[in-house]
Amino acid sequence: MSHPDRFLLAGVMGWPIMHSRSPKLHNYWLERYGLVGAYVPLAIPASGLEAALRALPALGFSGCNLTIPHKEAALRIVDEVSPLAQRIGAVNCVVVREDGSLEGRNYDAFGFTASLRERAPDLRFDAGPAVVIGAGGASRAILAGLIDEGVPEIRLINRSPERAQALAAEFGGPVRALPWEERGQALHGAAILVNTTSQGMVGEAPLDLALEALPVDALVVDIVYVPLETPLLASARTRGNRTVDGLGMLLHQGRPAFEAWFGVDPQVTPELRAMIEATL
Ligand SMILES: NC(=O)c1ccc[n+]([C@@H]2O[C@H](COP(=O)([O-])OP(=O)(O)OC[C@H]3O[C@@H](n4cnc5c(N)ncnc54)[C@H](OP(=O)(O)O)[C@@H]3O)[C@@H](O)[C@H]2O)c1
Missing domain, CATH: 3.40.50.10860 (Leucine Dehydrogenase, chain A, domain 1)
Structure with missing residues (x-):
């Protein structure tokens, strides 16, 4: 035009x-x-x-x-x-x-789901539960995106539990808040894991999350994009999970x-x- x-x-x-x-x-x-x-x-x-x-x-x-x-x-x-x-x-x-x-x-929710579609074209959002770490501003857009794509269960986990509980109450539907201490176990059976915290960003500590319970066919997503491969994505890739960066x-x-x-x-x-x- x-x-x-x-x-x-x-x-x-x-x-x-x-x-x-x-x-x-x-x-x-x-x-x-x-x-x-x-x-x-x-x-x-x-x-x-x-x-x-x-x-x-x-x-x-x-x-x-x-x-x-x-x-x-x-x-x-x-x-x-x-x-x-x-x-x-x-x-x-x-x-x-x-x-x-x-x-x-x-358009943040659109950006998130379009990025997943581009990097993992065969992804089915209804394939299983998603685990979302973080309940800040970016998490709100991710939750809206995942809900609207039909994710059947969203396990929302935040360091400050009251923020996760408030978001779960506000968004409702498939969103359930789980305690920070249970973040490792919460990965059992998950199809998607998303880090929406600032952890892993340059100058910040890596996200403190043990991946043992995460199925190897789960998609691991970090919305941090500096660095492009965060410690979370590096660990996930090493154990065989597909990964999507934040860019x-x-x-x-x-x-x-x-x-x-x-x-x-x-x-x-x-x-x-x-x-x-x-x-x-
Ligand atoms: N790729 C993109 O297009 C895109 C778009 C938006 C944002 N982002 C990135 O997403 C990240 C979050 O942005 P935001 O706007 O949501 O920030 P925010 O509203 O300030 O939220 C920060 C989140 O990080 C958590 N957090 C901070 N320090 C932590 C720690 N030491 N341990 C565990 N959790 C911790 C906070 O938990 P508490 O509630 O306990 O403090 C909260 O859930 C940033 O890195 C930003 O650059 C990327």
């Missing part, structure tokens, strides 16, 4: 923001699909979020992504929140509509956002992945 009279604009608001890989991702796609425009990092402190979001239509932006610390605050600022973003409790994408109003969406989630959540802003459904290709990997 070409817009001869318009320079396309989108960006990512966060504080800090310069670590974000989203500008590289979206600018790659703008060029790849021959669109004239730019995706820029926007350093916006919490106190400036509302004014910055309200300025988007006047500046000609198609929308923006939101990252730390804005994802929850934006829920209360935008004019309409999609049902999924409401359920997740966070907005990671804002779309400027024709009339200048703002719609808040969340695919980041890349795939960008697709529906790019399409909503610019009308093109962009592809996640090996070339794109290698380009972003080189920046990690």
Whole structure:
């Protein structure tokens, strides 16, 4: 799609923001699909979020992504929140509509499940229980994604048990909170294991989880992507489990956002992945 009279604009608001890989991702796609425009990092402190979001239509932006610390605050600022973003409790994408109003969406759950589909095309989400470690912001999107894909049982485990219990009560359905001390045994019979904590990230300790009880045909997923192979994924790979790193989630959540802003459904290709990997 070409817009001869318009320079396309989108960006990512966060504080800090310069670590974000989203500008590289979206600018790659703008060029790849021959669109004239730019995706820029926007350093916006919490106190400036509302004014910055309200300025988007006047500046000609198609929308923006939101990252730390804005994802929850934006829920209360935008004019309409999609049902999924409401359920997740966070907005990671804002779309400027024709009339200048703002719609808040969340594509993290899509990014997560699309990444699993790409890396494990034969995966059946209804094949068995999933174990989700962590009950923070990212965990909410993962839970929504797994529930909507029909995972029959989700064992949710968090260091601070009250957060897991609160999430299990909120999401309901297949989600059951289990104590942190039972995380090893909880892996019995699991088809999918997901780490949604920050453990294993560069500068953090590895996730403290013994994998002995995990079936070797289970898929092990880490949403941390720096490093690409966390200690959890390395242990899982060594014992024969298939693994999925966190980079695919980041890349795939960008697709529906790019399409909503610019009308093109962009592809996640090996070339794109290698380009972003080189920046990690
Ligand atoms: N791949 C992607 O696209 C993507 C997207 C979003 C996030 N992420 C990554 O996901 C991770 C979590 O992000 P978030 O936004 O959910 O963070 P968050 O809301 O701050 O939640 C952090 C989670 O980590 C747990 N945790 C922290 N330190 C721990 C420790 N020492 N032992 C056990 N658990 C510990 C917390 O447990 P407590 O409740 O007990 O503190 C909580 O469950 C980050 O590394 C982030 O970079 C990746």
